[in-house]
Amino acid sequence: MFEKIGFEQAWTTMTDRYTTWQIAGPGSLIVHETLYLLICLPGFVFQFIPYMQKYKIQKKPEGFESQWKCFKLLMFNHFVIQMPLIFATHLYTKIFNIGYDYESMPTWYSLLLQLYACLILEDTWHYFLHRALHHKSIYKYVHKVHHNFQAPFGMVAECVHPVETVVLGFGFFIGPLMFCTHLILLWTWVAVRLLETIDVHSGYNFKWNPLHLLPFYGGAEVHDFHHMNFHGNYAPTFTWWDKICGTDVQYKEYKKKLADEKQN
């Protein structure tokens, strides 16, 4: 109850104090940047803790140069490519009559359903477009930038060619364009999507990771294999598209080989 009142107070203070433009533009930018850096932080710290290395999937150190290169590209993507799109949020909320006030907020269970639907739609868009970006005729022009990081770490999640930021990034907007009625969905969807994509790029696999409670969630091991192998496991979140389309065959063989080696 206390938390609910605390959240309600915080939200109404924000909507009373700031204009919808300030909330949708600079507010959304702050939400995105803060979440991105905070979610990346544990993985960044783990590289300095020897105990955590047993959870690392590929036993390769991140390397300072690689992390610096990634950080610079990330800042370019965030502040040159994504910032204008984030600032357009206000226009979008006006056109589609998206609510800001606490009273019109969806219930927590309909919000959860909407978030899961957003994940499914984004996963589908991402799977097919990601697979297309791997086609040999275009791979070297766009998607190769993301694959410069063969052993990924959290920040790599959005270290991509600007064209990829826009093309794959469109998947983020499909769910909101279909059923968003309130700003809270946009902000919680940013949080969920960042948690998911930074987790699968983290390079660390924890069995107790709560994201594994999501049915059919692939996780870090699955996407790490994509970076190591360059082929297969194209879906960002769930395992069903790779299973249906047979693009998880190499991953299954690799897992079987590892299991056999462990037994012998």
Ligand SMILES: [Zn+2]
């Ligand atoms: Zn790829």
Ligand SMILES: [Zn+2]
């Ligand atoms: Zn990746």
